[in-house]
Amino acid sequence: MIIQTHILQKALDAALSTGADFADIFVEDTYSSNLTVMNSRPDKAIVGQLYGAGIRVVFGTEVVYVTTSDLSEKGLVRAAMIAANSQTGDTSKIIKPIHLNNPNQFDSIHTFGDKPWEINRDKKMAWLNSADQHARSLSTHVTQVEAGLNEKFQKVQIVNSRGVSVYDERAYSRFNVETFVETNGTKESSGENHGHMGTSEIFDRFDLKAMTKDTVDRALLLTKSGFAPAGEMPVVLANGFGGVILHEACGHGLETTSVQTGDSVFADKMGQKIGNECLTAVDDGTIKNEWGSLNFDDEGMPTKKTTLIENGVVKSFLVDQVGALKTGFEATGSGRKQSYKFAPASRMRNTFIAPGKDTFEDMIKDVDYGLFAKRMGGGSVNTSTGDYNFQVREAYVIRKGRIEEAVKGACLIGRGIETLGKITKVGSEMKMATGMCGSVSGSIPAGVGQPEVLVSSLMVGGKAGK
Amino acid sequence: MDQIKDNFLKIQKLAEDKKAQVELLYSETEKLNLGYKQKKLDKFESIQSQIAGLRVIIGSSQGYAYTENLSEASLLNTFNEAYNNAQANSQTADKNNKPLNLVKPTSLKITDPKFSEIPIAEKKAVAEKLESQCLSQDKIQSVPWAGFSESQGAVRVLNSAGVDCKYKFQYYSAYAYPLAKDGESSKMGGESMISRDFKDIDVNHITSEAVKRAKEKLNAKTLKTGNYATIITSDEFVTMINMFESYFSAKQVFEGKSLLKGKIGSIIASPLFTLVDNPLEETLPGYRPFDSEGATSLTTTLIDQGEFKTFITNLEYSEKMNLPHTAHAARSPAGTMSIGCSNLIVPAGKDSLDQLIAKNKTTVVITEFTGGLHAGYNETTGEFSMPAEGLLYEDGKLVGPVDQFVVSGNILETLKKITALSNKLNSGSSGRMCPDVLISELSFAGA
Numbered sequence: 001m002i003i004q005t006h007i008l009q010k011a012l013d014a015a016l017s018t019g020a021d022f023a024d025i026f027v028e029d030t031y032s033s034n035l036t037v038m039n040s041r042p043d044k045a046i047v048g049q050l051y052g053a054g055i056r057v058v059f060g061t062e063v064v065y066v067t068t069s070d071l072s073e074k075g076l077v078r079a080a081m082i083a084a085n086s087q088t089g090d091t092s093k094i095i096k097p098i099h100l101n102n103p104n105q106f107d108s109i110h111t112f113g114d115k116p117w118e119i120n121r122d123k124k125m126a127w128l129n130s131a132d133q134h135a136r137s138l139s140t141h142v143t144q145v146e147a148g149l150n151e152k153f154q155k156v157q158i159v160n161s162r163g164v165s166v167y168d169e170r171a172y173s174r175f176n177v178e179t180f181v182e183t184n185g186t187k188e189s190s191g192e193n194h195g196h197m198g199t200s201e202i203f204d205r206f207d208l209k210a211m212t213k214d215t216v217d218r219a220l221l222l223t224k225s226g227f228a229p230a231g232e233m234p235v236v237l238a239n240g241f242g243g244v245i246l247h248e249a250c251g252h253g254l255e256t257t258s259v260q261t262g263d264s265v266f267a268d269k270m271g272q273k274i275g276n277e278c279l280t281a282v283d284d285g286t287i288k289n290e291w292g293s294l295n296f297d298d299e300g301m302p303t304k305k306t307t308l309i310e311n312g313v314v315k316s317f318l319v320d321q322v323g324a325l326k327t328g329f330e331a332t333g334s335g336r337k338q339s340y341k342f343a344p345a346s347r348m349r350n351t352f353i354a355p356g357k358d359t360f361e362d363m364i365k366d367v368d369y370g371l372f373a374k375r376m377g378g379g380s381v382n383t384s385t386g387d388y389n390f391q392v393r394e395a396y397v398i399r400k401g402r403i404e405e406a407v408k409g410a411c412l413i414g415r416g417i418e419t420l421g422k423i424t425k426v427g428s429e430m431k432m433a434t435g436m437c438g439s440v441s442g443s444i445p446a447g448v449g450q451p452e453v454l455v456s457s458l459m460v461g462g463k464a465g466k
Numbered sequence: 467m468d469q470i471k472d473n474f475l476k477i478q479k480l481a482e483d484k485k486a487q488v489e490l491l492y493s494e495t496e497k498l499n500l501g502y503k504q505k506k507l508d509k510f511e512s513i514q515s516q517i518a519g520l521r522v523i524i525g526s527s528q529g530y531a532y533t534e535n536l537s538e539a540s541l542l543n544t545f546n547e548a549y550n551n552a553q554a555n556s557q558t559a560d561k562n563n564k565p566l567n568l569v570k571p572t573s574l575k576i577t578d579p580k581f582s583e584i585p586i587a588e589k590k591a592v593a594e595k596l597e598s599q600c601l602s603q604d605k606i607q608s609v610p611w612a613g614f615s616e617s618q619g620a621v622r623v624l625n626s627a628g629v630d631c632k633y634k635f636q637y638y639s640a641y642a643y644p645l646a647k648d649g650e651s652s653k654m655g656g657e658s659m660i661s662r663d664f665k666d667i668d669v670n671h672i673t674s675e676a677v678k679r680a681k682e683k684l685n686a687k688t689l690k691t692g693n694y695a696t697i698i699t700s701d702e703f704v705t706m707i708n709m710f711e712s713y714f715s716a717k718q719v720f721e722g723k724s725l726l727k728g729k730i731g732s733i734i735a736s737p738l739f740t741l742v743d744n745p746l747e748e749t750l751p752g753y754r755p756f757d758s759e760g761a762t763s764l765t766t767t768l769i770d771q772g773e774f775k776t777f778i779t780n781l782e783y784s785e786k787m788n789l790p791h792t793a794h795a796a797r798s799p800a801g802t803m804s805i806g807c808s809n810l811i812v813p814a815g816k817d818s819l820d821q822l823i824a825k826n827k828t829t830v831v832i833t834e835f836t837g838g839l840h841a842g843y844n845e846t847t848g849e850f851s852m853p854a855e856g857l858l859y860e861d862g863k864l865v866g867p868v869d870q871f872v873v874s875g876n877i878l879e880t881l882k883k884i885t886a887l888s889n890k891l892n893s894g895s896s897g898r899m900c901p902d903v904l905i906s907e908l909s910f911a912g913a
Contacts, residue, residue, distance in 0.1 A: 034802075038721060042558055044802045045551035046530035049540070052515065064510040069517075069534045079514075086510050086586075121554055144722045180722065180846060187725075189846040228851075230691060230872065230911030261503050263610040263645065265652075341513055380837050384610045384645045385652045387869075389837035389853040411842040411872055413853045461842070461851050461872020461911050 001167050002027045002157045003053075005100045007073045012100070012161055014080035015057045018087070019094055022058040022321075023080075024160035026298060027071065028340040033116050036148040037128040040136070044148070047117075054340040057083040061326055065343035098163035110289045112171045113201035116151035124149055127203045131177045131212045138216045141223075143187075144180035147212075149173070151200050158300035166300045172291075172445055173200035174434065175208065179215040183223045188408075190218035190393065195434040197445070198289045218375070218394055221406050228395055228410030228462025234370035235412065235458040236363050236398065241376045241433035243352050243448035245455075246281055248379040248388040249416040254308055254316075255334070255346040256323025257440060258383040265386040265417055266314065275312035275420040278356045282307050283318060285333060285349035291434040292349040292447035299335035299344050306332045308351075309420070320346040338442025345440045350447030356426025363425050363454040365401040371410065371460050372396045372403050378435075386416040411461045419455060427452035470518070473538050474624045477520070477545045481626055486549060487523040487568050489625040491758055491799045492516070500593035501613035505601075507590070509613060519799025522548040526563035527556035532800045566782055568627040569761045576755045578634040579748075581618055584664050589614055592640060592669055599673035600644035605681055610654065611643035614667070623760035633755050639895060640667050646680035653686070653855075653867075655679025655833075660751055660895040679833065683855055686867035689912035695826035696873070696908040697819070700892035703900045705835045707741075707810055709843055709850065709877045714768055715794075715805040716783035725848050725878060726774060734774045735881035738815060741769040743778065743794070745808035752808035752897035761793035763808070772882075780805050812900035815887025822886050822904045824862040830910065831857040832873065848877045851911075871912035880905055 008025055015023035030050040036043045052069035053076060064086045068079035131147040152172040159165045174195030181188055192215045194206060237245055250266070258264035285303025287293050294303045299321050307315050319327065320335035323346045336347035364372065372395060379390025392410040396403045432449035474490050481488040494516040501509035518541060519532040529551025533544045593614040600609045615638070622632040643656035657675040661667055698706060710725075718724040726734065735741075745754045745763035756762055759780060767775050779787070780795035783805060796806030823829050834855045842851040851874040858865040888902035 041560065042555040045555055046532070046802050047547045047551065048532035048800050049535060051534040062507045062510070066512040068514055082512055187846050258610070261608060261610070263608050341515060343511060382654060382836070384654055387836060391842050409842070409844070409849055409851045409874070411837070411851050411853060413870060413872065459870055461853060463849070463851055463874035463909060
């Protein structure tokens with residue numbers, strides 16, 4: 001518990017004092033640490049504390065959000081009154097919040113080891129140094145290695161006027177390596193990361209050297225690669241981070257944040273068939289220690305496993321409390337935000353295409369000329385038009401059913417619903433990956449995943465032309 | 467009572483006892499965000515934050531820590547965290563490194579803006595109009611993004627060499643991104659504005675320009691793959707500036723990441739192209755009378771008529787690389803020390819946009835890089851392959867909008883291909899002010 005419950009009760013009373021229909025308070029005390037190695041020496045070393053509260057007051061469907069970093073009773077009540085006084089509610093119907101109990105004890109679905117501040121710094125530096133030294137040992141062409149360890153331990157306390165009172169602890173750790181190479185005057189770089197919802201002792205067991213080798217191999221490969229072709233062609237997306245296509249092409253459009261105003265291209269698609277039988281898509285916040293998992297969402301609701309698309313048919317949106325209010329759909333435990341400085345919004349947790357029955361070999365052998373996108377980069381979507389794009393970091397030309405030369409500089413562009421309809425084969429080897437997702441409520445950890453997937457036709461943008 | 471100063475003096479004493487130097491970067495911000503959707507207040511956010519970031523120097527090593535809890539106990543604990551980080555780094559530091567220094571105090575006169583008190587009703591009225599004026603236009607289906615923001619606060623640097631400087635800021639900003647629809651075609655366009663004076667927020671301009679930009683994209687056709695003369699509109703040329711601005715950082719050079727290493731005095735752009743960093747331009751959001759370590763800001767010409775003039779430095783890299791100190795230390799209290807630009811300004815050219823279009827038989831005007839930088843830019847090589855939308859012109863006349871294409875090139879080669887600049891600058895709301903830019907040829911992959 002961060003704040004005594006009776007203090008939060010007073011703040012809720014204040015928040016509802018001008019006739020609001022609902023109020024909640026999100027309190028946060030977060031420790032974060034970032035260590036990096038550069039030039040084979042310790043570089044960044046920073047630890048910090050986020051400390052504050054966000055008070056949300058809802059008048060009808062109008063939402064007011066006020067933050068404060070003064071967590072005294074006076075500071076919280078003052079912030080609550082700013083929120084309450086921002087609107088004129090129905091003062092004849094002032095509701096009293098349900099009496100708050102102390103936060104429920106719960107069994108976390110996640111297991112954590114030592115907290116970030118309890119782990120010896122030398123051990124963390126040893127992980128970073130091993131990545132640096134291993135990369136440099138693999139090739140004389142390596143010119144720079146940047147290795148980093150990010151750790152976050154977030155304590156949250158959430159109460160609302162309906163009697164919800166929860167306390168949760170969330171640990172995140174992520175290790176990243178970026179390797180820079182130069183051969184014959186050509187420079188390239190490649191990065192890789194591994195993270196989970198949990199503490200960083202996993203890096204004692206995780207094969208950091210293998211991950212580092214991937215970055216060296218890929219950077220060297222890029223120095224020898226020609227530019228990607230351009231035009232419409234079949235694309236096979238590798239498993240793991242290939243799932244970013246679902247995240248961009250579909251996931252954001254299913255969030256009630258864009259559905260509730262009718263702006264999303266998916267707004268009128270509930271119950272409609274938009275994909276082939278092989279396409280089932282899920283957003284699951286309950287996977288143990290997975291990057292985008294939570295015990296409770298940032299509105300205090302237990303997270304769920306939500307089937308978004310089943311055999312090509314839209315089954316559910318991702319619904320937060322305000323989205324539920326505005327659309328009538330039941331909340332799915334999807335209210336998330338970066339920190340107390342953001343109002344919650346409906347967001348993805350771990351989003352993936354469920355395994356199918358096709359084999360990777362079958363997908364490749366049927367392609368006469370296309371692209372195998374082995375490693376994806378970042379992407380973005382305009383949920384109102386459905387237009388999305390993302391970068392491909394490692395790709396190969398498929399020619400007459402065979403994977404051939406590596407190419408660089410490819411990006412994929414398309415429209416969400418059209419692309420989902422063109423997924424014609426789904427493989428069986430599911431893999432998850434970690435990403436950071438930026439949207440209206442800030443940057444949050446979001447898991448993406450899929451087995452291998454064949455999209456029958458996608459626009460590939462590459463510098464080599466047709 | 468100056469609680470920040472009082473607590474800093476206690477921290478400074480601790481640092482002296484441990485033979486360390488210390489610097490405190492403090493910021494406080496109050497932000498109000500208002501937005502309407504479907505004629506109802508959809509967003510009312512009042513975000514207040516304060517944060518202190520400490521940098522501790524031991525010899526040539528630095529350690530950092532920050533906190534939003536500004537109690538004395540918390541700040542002293544934060545100092546210990548920063549000290550421990552610096553101490554741990556110093557144990558493995560290269561003994562040949564020179565000791566780091568803090569910026570020394572100078573006489574700096576700062577005129578703070580007089581914060582205006584605008585009634586909340588007037589601010590709400592602006593936010594409401596941003597949506598309603600768009601919605602009143604033909605073919606506008608909705609306005610997914612529209613809003614008004616007020617931001618005010620202060621930044622302060624104190625260090626154990628005696629620096630104690632502070633400036634205040636206040637900005638108003640507004641934006642609208644309406645969605646136009648015609649049959650099956652849906653497109654979004656947008657415009658934004660930032661000003662220190664509430665009266666200068668021109669809702670009519672924002673909404674009319676945003677609606678025009680959304681509607682002109684409707685019913686776009688695919689573009690034939692090939693090379694075209696290209697105009698990058700002023701708002702989108704900001705994305706191009708963002709591609710190469712990190713190359714100016716001496717830290718990037720030191721780390722082997724800058725493509726401009728060894729090129730001071732070389733021609734790296736068209737002779738028509740000049741680029742200036744001006745942190746003293748009060749009307750732009752990058753305004754700062756001193757940098758993040760308290761050094762007095764200067765205006766720096768980075769590219770002068772195509773010639774690369776200088777890298778930008780903070781005190782550390784100026785001394786380490788024997789370069790002029792340009793006062794470009796950049797960090798947030800929750801970050802580590804870096805080097806960065808403030809307001810980047812490309813002076814305007816002489817031609818109107820129509821005159822630029824008329825210079826070539828066929829021209830593509832890029833109106834939006836739809837994925838931004840992360841969709842297809844490789845900073846290590848300068849190569850880009852970016853999804854975009856635009857307008858196709860033949861013989862100076864509009865053929866129509868085009869989309870679903872990727873424009874490719876190399877950013878440094880592109881700077882050399884600039885053949886003209888328009889006479890109109892964008893609003894600079896991102897701290898990047900520039901005109902429309904004509905490039906002799908870029909590669910397009912489309913249908």
